[in-house]
Amino acid sequence: MKLGSAEYLLEVQRRSNADAAYLKAAKDENDSYTLVLEAEPQKGVPKGLAIGYSQSGGKITEIWEGERPTAFTLSGPYGVWVDILRGKLSANKAFTMRKLKVRGNFLKLLAGSEATIAWLKVLSSIPTEFEGDYAAMNMPGS
Numbered sequence: 001m002k003l004g005s006a007e008y009l010l011e012v013q014r015r016s017n018a019d020a021a022y023l024k025a026a027k028d029e030n031d032s033y034t035l036v037l038e039a040e041p042q043k044g045v046p047k048g049l050a051i052g053y054s055q056s057g058g059k060i061t062e063i064w065e066g067e068r069p070t071a072f073t074l075s076g077p078y079g080v081w082v083d084i085l086r087g088k089l090s091a092n093k094a095f096t097m098r099k100l101k102v103r104g105n106f107l108k109l110l111a112g113s114e115a116t117i118a119w120l121k122v123l124s125s126i127p128t129e130f131e132g133d134y135a136a137m138n139m140p141g142s
Helices: 006-018 020-025 078-085 091-096 106-111 113-124 132-137
Strands: 032-038 049-056 059-065 072-077 101-103
Touching: 006 049, 006 059, 006 113, 020 113, 032 078, 072 078, 078 091, 078 113, 078 132, 091 106, 091 113
Parallel strands: 032 072
Antiparallel strands: 032 049, 049 059, 072 101
């Protein structure tokens, strides 16, 4: 499934809401997020991508393509997101190294790091196709 496609987003929602470890870690999460994957034309990613989701009690209640006002907006180059999804870079390290920019309550975001780690495990189980030079790093899922 192509990263950010409607099919991918539905699978993210389905798997996240069915994962006991993630739901336990995220049970107090009641926020909305916009994730901005910035274009990298020099690496074969000609246009950026924005996706978002809302949570209630840790369950993903809504997903969408495009930008909306949300509690948190996380943005960074497409390749940084690929590294995070592949487990080559932790989300917290990406924040502290300023590879991802954050709009919203940064301390609250860091407080949810256990849920983020559990969620990334869910995401790594999804067969994911990347664009451009990153296609060589596609994830087979499980």
